[in-house]
Amino acid sequence: MVAVGAVSDRRSRLWLRTDASGPFTVEVWTHEREGRAAAVAYRRTPEADGTMAFTLPDDTPAIRPLTPATIYSFRIMVTRTGEPVGEGRFETAPPEGARGSFTFAFMSCHQPFCRDGSMHLEAARMLATLEPALEGRGVKYVLCIGDQIYADGPRASSLLRTDRERPLLEASVNTIRARYQARYRQFWAFPEVRRLQARWPTWYIWDDHEIVNG
Numbered sequence: 001m002v003a004v005g006a007v008s009d010r011r012s013r014l015w016l017r018t019d020a021s022g023p024f025t026v027e028v029w030t031h032e033r034e035g036r037a038a039a040v041a042y043r044r045t046p047e048a049d050g051t052m053a054f055t056l057p058d059d060t061p062a063i064r065p066l067t068p069a070t071i072y073s074f075r076i077m078v079t080r081t082g083e084p085v086g087e088g089r090f091e092t093a094p095p096e097g098a099r100g101s102f103t104f105a106f107m108s109c110h111q112p113f114c115r116d117g118s119m120h121l122e123a124a125r126m127l128a129t130l131e132p133a134l135e136g137r138g139v140k141y142v143l144c145i146g147d148q149i150y151a152d153g154p155r156a157s158s159l160l161r162t163d164r165e166r167p168l169l170e171a172s173v174n175t176i177r178a179r180y181q182a183r184y185r186q187f188w189a190f191p192e193v194r195r196l197q198a199r200w201p202t203w204y205i206w207d208d209h210e211i212v213n214g
Contacts, residue, residue, distance in 0.1 A: 001188075002076055002086030003197035005053065007141075009068035009093040012201075017051045018085045020078045027075045028056060028063055038062035039079055047174070049181040068095040088198030091140060102140040105133075105200075108207070110187060111150045117157055127192040134200065142200045146207025149187040151180070153209070159183060160212055 005013035016024065022042025029035045038060035044052045056074075057063040066072065075087040094100060112123030134142070151159045159168050159179055168176060188194065196202065208214055 001194050001197065002074075002088050004088060004090045004199070004201045006203070007090050007092060007201040009095050010066045011058065012056045012066060012072070012090050012092065013053060014056060014074065014076070015051065015053045015197075016076050016085050017049070018078075019050055020081075020083060020085070022052070023079045024085060025077050025079045026054075026056070026060060026063075027077075028072055029074075030067075030070060030072055036063050040076075047177060049178075066092050068092050069098070086194075086198060088195075090199075090201060103138050105137070105139045105142045106145055107142065108145045109147045109209075110144075110193075111147065111153060111209070112187075112190070113154050113157075115154045115156060117154065127190055130192050131195055131199075134196075139200060142196065142202040144202060144204045146205055147209040148204055148206065149183050150209040151183060152212045 001017050003015040005015055007013070014026065022040070022044070024040045024042070025037055026040055027035055027037045039062075040052075040054050040060060042052075043054075044050065054060065057065055069092060071089060071091045073087070073089045076085040077083060078085065112119055112127065114120050155161075161167070166175065168179065171179070188197070
């Protein structure tokens with residue numbers, strides 16, 4: 001997966017997650033498709049769960065400074081094999097001092113599963129409307145303001161169940177981290193969520209269900 005983080009008028013933070021080993025190559029182009037490529041150093045640690053982030057153009061010297069108010073497309077690949085990691089796009093902010101309007105989208109409470117672990121029909125319908133709704137309203141930035149996952153639900157898969165082989169509060173830090181990483185992969189595995197992360201600068205904040213209700 002790939003994701004777009006903070007974007008300014010001349011910089012963009014990009015994220016990736018893959019089991020493939022680095023280094024990675026990022027290609028960036030505008031609508032004229034003037035392709036530019038640069039190797040991205042492999043800087044992940046074992047506890048990062050296959051995730052790393054880098055900033056264009058600071059961490060990719062072969063890529064020139066970005067231009068304000070410009071739509072860029074990007075593609076990230078494993079340098080050695082050319083295997084695709086993911087692709088997306090972002091729009092840089094207007095230049096400093098520019099005046100105008102833009103639209104934020106707010107989202108929260110991402111819990112699309114039924115008690116048996118299957119996807120809820122209404123959640124599927126809501127996710128299907130996500131991309132066209134953001135496109136249709138000219139959204140520039142997305143703020144996910146809490147409950148990106150539900151660690152405590154559905155009940156059958158709660159991380160906090162005391163009848164597990166090793167309850168969470170008795171586990172090591174590494175085990176707790178690994179269980180949470182797997183939980184985020186489960187909740188963010190939907191294609192609609194991955195396209196959201198790859199196409200809009202998105203900021204996340206946690207809330208109570210990342211741990212337990214209330």
